[in-house]
Amino acid sequence: MNKDNNNHELQDTEHKILEAAEKEFLSKGFAGARTTTIAEAAGVTHAMLHYYFRTKAKLFDRVLTEKTKLLKEAIFKSTDDADVSLEETIRSIIDRHLDFIGANPELPRFMIEEIYNDQERAHIFLEQIGIYAPLMIGALQMKIDKAASEGKCRQVDARTLMLDIASLNIFSFMAAPVVNVALEDLTADPDKFLAMRKKENYDTIIRKLMPTPKD
Amino acid sequence: MNKDNNNHELQDTEHKILEAAEKEFLSKGFAGARTTTIAEAAGVTHAMLHYYFRTKAKLFDRVLTEKTKLLKEAIFKSTDDADVSLEETIRSIIDRHLDFIGANPELPRFMIEEIYNDQERAHIFLEQIGIYAPLMIGALQMKIDKAASEGKCRQVDARTLMLDIASLNIFSFMAAPVVNVALEDLTADPDKFLAMRKKENYDTIIRKLMPTPKD
DNA sequence: TACTTGATTAACAATATTGTTAACAAAATT
């Protein structure tokens, strides 16, 4: 009956290590992270880290897998309802995406860096992208084609559009330390900045889609 | 008279180390880079690396300083002629910027990662940004204000515009491994892709600037 | 109670990585 108590403490240690590892890995990357530092931050001896996760690489894998799952669930769940308009779909993509980035501002930079440093170690993430991105792009392209055929927007490549959206959404947060220095007060209030980017990026993309007024 | 020969060999070793260091640091970051690997790649004993550069950190500093200088010279040399039009200024900024990125595709990711990992170690770079970015933005804002007062474009914030341009230009290359997987054939031919981004991004920004057609 | 199991600790082992040194070689300068 006390198994719950036991179990709780058990998970607690494991969880504390995972949380500390997440912080350390996300801010310093795999190479820069120290297992000793992670153990210290978690408040356990560093042997415990090896007891629970065996190696640094396996611990990293756990963190990466969790984050990949999180990203997948947060992002790749729009564009599926075929009857909602292109405008609304785009607004939804941008809003969801920016909300996720606001909640996980370090994630994009971390993912890209790790993939760059060692494709093998980060393959779990790349695989998921390879599966879901084409689905999302396919759905978006259909909506664009339909809207374009009705003269409501220009005929554009959904891949290019997704790239534009991702660029506009992600870059400012990825490059935050540089942007803060270069743009000073523009990024001072994080919430305000996030809201601004939502509006601004939606506007930018919609303008890109608007039929050229030459008739 | 043979001093030239000697001098050449001398600089040659130093230069070979620097080149190898550049590759290693840019692809693996400071923490992931190994001085032994750098020495091997340069074809010298690893004691030579310490003889010439004393420490790993000092070697890193040399690479970072060089790259910062390169970036500064390539980017912060537009927008100064007050008589060239806003359109042409924007085209010039985008073209110069993308040419530079095409020639140094790893640089943005590297810079941002290093700043993120250790602001102190990368402060040389941040300082330069802090100096030049505001100048560039100031010049651009003046052109926008003028064009807007003449009804040629909307009144927009130059900081936001620069952020949009930087995002659209940099992200695709920074996230290349992910973009390649997500967008497949779009990025297959690098030259073609670069040319496409030049056109596309210019178009995106110009459309953003166009006065809303409601009169 | 004796036994088993999982969690924990402290000390240690193994290795990787950076950095140093002493001896030597080659060239330049006096």
Next chain:
DNA sequence: AATTTTGTTAACAATATTGTTAATCAAGTA
């Protein structure tokens, strides 16, 4: 030619970092 400076090497020292092990503890179970 003698001396000084610079470059080079190989071996080593120092430290950081990951990973292991044997002993101990706590809790539940036969």
